[in-house]
Amino acid sequence: MKYIPGVLAAVVVMLAGFWLADLIGQQILAMQGLSGSSPLSGVPVAIVLGLLLRNTLPLPASLNPGLKFATTTILRAGIVLVGIRLSVFDVVKLGIAGIPVVLAAITTGLLFVTWFNRKLGLPPRLGTLIAAGTSICGVTAIVSTAPAIDADEREVAYAVANVVAFGLFGMLAYPYLAHAVLGSSETIGLFLGTAVHDTSQVVGAALTYKQVYSDDIVLRVATVTKLTRNIFLAAVIPILTWMHVRSQRLGAGAIGAVSTSLVPGFVIGFLSMAALRSLGDWTLTSGEAFGVLSAAQWASLTKSLGDYWASQILLGTAMAAVGLNTNFAVFKGVGLKPFAVGMAGALVVGAVGMTMAIIFGRFVHL
Secondary structure, three states, X not given: OOOHHHHHHHHHHHHHHHHHHHHHHHHHHHHOOOOOOOOOOHHHHHXXXXXXXXXXXXXXXXXXXXXXXXXXXXXXXXXHHHHHHOOOHHHHHHOOOOHHHHHHHHHHHXXXXXXXXXXXXXXXXXXXXXXXXXXXXXXXXXXXXXXXXXXXXXXXXXXHHHHHHHHHHHHXXXXXXXXXXXXXXXXXXXXXXXXXXXXXHHHHHHHHHHHHHOOHHHHHHHHHHHHHHHHOHHHHHHHHHHHHHHHOOOOHHHHHHHHHHOOOHHHHHHHHHHHHHHHHHHHHHHOOEOOOEOHHHHHHHHHHHHHHHHHHHHHHHHHHHHHHOOOHHHHOOOOOHXXXXXXXXXXXXHHHHHHHHHHHHHHOOO
């Protein structure tokens, strides 16, 4: 019972955040003379709402147990369900030519951002979160990586702010830049799918291109490229966990503890759900997923679990709780350096994505 007030408060903030995100997203599209689903994720808006409420209103202490429950148990449950969105068959769809483009963008983002973060003297966990968000799949990568490396609310909030700011810039600017600089539709799709951060932002950028330039191929290539990037989250989280645990070693006596905590339970659940999704997609080749569900039913089930329950209800509630649990005072002493890291990372990943797209774009066909 002690968890109910805090969880309910987080749920209310989450619902308000997704409503506002849809409203703001529609306005962004309207400013460009476009229409369609909102390109703005409700998760960062929920965090901002939570932060504003936490720092402008005297919230009762009775909310604290529920908020803590939301930022731990509910967050981990959401991460597990996110796995159902990932299928190795997305990699197959992109083809062998697209894999080097995705790998180059991810590797560059992870290595460069963590290096630049270290050069600026920022906390290593903050650099890891910004690197994951910039190179893989935006907010989802951040909230999935955070508990694996014991990141705190301040680091999560900074990382999410980076993804929102520079991903939104990419979503608005890159479609027009790509049209002016790049040639084929496949090359443009690869670039948008690797250079823009969050999944919703990639789809928004590709939809913009489709509506402005009447090119459906760009939308399909960008979407599959982004889904392929998302797949690599299943490999990157255990790697980042291992790196974090190794950095915490104090000596040979800590090796036993390291081996037991190397792969947290929620990561195993996440990987299991991804394996389940891939197996279900594979069995569809014989007509029905697991011999029971039609293609439409399987698609509906995975979309409901992965997009609605995981990305909106569970992760949205957890991130709203992060905002409600974070005081602005924790940001003192850090300043704008994290945004310098995020901006540099976005530019470098974008440049690598464009270069690789130019090289391999002519070999990709969807």
